[in-house]
Amino acid sequence: MRVSVVLPAKNEAEGLARTLPALREQWPEAELIVVDDGSSDGTAAIAADLGARVLSSPYSMGNGAAIKRGARAATGDVIVFMDADGQHSAAHIGQLLDKLGEGYDMVVGARDGSGQANFHRGLANAFYNRLASWMTGHEILDLTSGFRAVRAERFREFLHLLPNGFSYPTTSTMAFFRSAYPVAYVPIPVAKRVGSGSHIRPLKDGIRFLLIIFKIATLYSPLKLFAPVGGSFFLLGMCYYAWTFTMFGRFTNMSALLFSASVIVFLIGLISEQITSLTYTRQPQP
Incomplete structure (x- = not known):
């Protein structure tokens, strides 16, 4: 089973300098793909120097666009998506892959309360999880986690549904549930991010998350x-x-x-x- 690891990155040179060596050390056979989303720092150069395959955009298209581009380019049977800011550890990929091997099509690394950026973000995510669980009829432990392993063939079925901005996890999770592709969750700790601050705008992107939930609900349920x-x-x-x-x-x-x-x-x-x-x-x- 060939594994591709896709890391969307925008101005994450510092985070990649820590994440990529750990990935190469623990997963030497994995295909590493860094999708540079119009960075203005040395993201692309750092990624290339550390042996990753780099896909660069001339301007920022959004996190979802980077995910779609990386998914199309990946050659592995399984794609692991993770953040480039150092929050996700290469050591936890094995847990996702082990769970995937039990017959699941998507395995998501579910954060606990300590893995949320702040109290308000954690409260909002808890609300999204409950709402999405009601919509899909399945328990969703972490709707917005960007750390997940998927079967490439299954994931590519929904590329046309994914937004170019944030919340690709929201759309892909609900699409998998509605399509009867089994999804599992694995609890993982999350480290403090390094490098530039979060690119998520709580109010604007929070409203966008809700709109996407209702959009998917009207499309699937x-x-x-x-x-x-x-x-x-x-x-x-x-x-x-x-x-x-x-x-x-x-x-x-x-x-x-x-x-x-x-x-x-x-x-x-x-x-x-x-x-x-x-x-x-x-x-x-x-």
Whole structure:
């Protein structure tokens, strides 16, 4: 089983100087790919000097774009994605690969509370995990972890869904669950990052994470989103009708509007569910 390790990097020369030697020492046969996302420091030069295959972009396209480019270039049967900032250890790759060998298609390194950048980030990630777990119907321990091992063939099926910016882990995780590709989690410690500060903007990228969750939900599990909304409109209509009938003895236009909205929302979800089923119907091979 040939392994490729893909590290998206933007101004991570200092982190690569620590990460790449450890990878080469512990995984001498692995293919190391550093995707330089328009860095302005010596990221590309450091990576090349340390023996990694370097894919450079003339300008920053985003973390997700770097992941997609690295996944396309990787020649291994298994791809390990990890950060270039020193947070992830080469020593933990073995744990991911061992779990992958048990029949899983994706294994994610799940961070504990100490691995979060700060309290607010940890609280937000806990909320994302719960929301995504409800959407997919599977327990998701770390939705946004960038440390994961995947079977290359499976992962490439979803490259067209991945955003060019952050949160490729969100999209890929939910896509794997919806496609019935088994996913497992392995608890790992996370070290303090080195080099430049985090490129994630908590407010803007937090909203983006939520939007992507709802986007994937409507693509893969539409009724889980539309049915509760439709039910809420129906319940509100019933409550309003009960109040107007008790107070005025009549059925109002507002009640009719709320009931109509509940039916329309539910039907949209039902149609979306059928479209989703057609999207995932595999065509017979010629």
